[in-house]
Amino acid sequence: MGRLVDQELLTAKLQELERYLKNLKKYQGISSNVLENDLDQLWIIQRGLQLCIQLVLDIGNHILAEAGISVREYAEIFPELARLKVISEEFARSAKGMAGLRNLLVHEYSELDMDKLVEVLNNRLDDFRRFSVFVAKYMEQSAKDEF
16 A cells, blocks of 8 residues: 555656656757846746756655665765666766756855756756656556565
């Protein structure tokens, strides 16, 4: 019974993530120059990316907690998920920067490199979707293991 509740929670978080990604996609192609001069768009993109990253970290933490694993820092989530075979080792390596970007967005937003923000927006949104696919496969396998 507990796993079903977890699956519902994870599914809801994945749906929320997809909703945020669809909205961020509208801003793809924007330049760092535009962001430096348009505070409204900058805030939208910063907050959207922050929420997406936070959802990924929350989902990862939830899966780890279900497995009895706790981490002290967000950066530890991806290697632990790879160890559990939820995500691939390769994806864990490429996604580890998400935790650092989240911290920059939350704590050091005034020092954020616009080029890095634009790079993530224009070239890394698919990382979030890849994560969603990994989690969906994990949930599918977990449901099979339950029976």
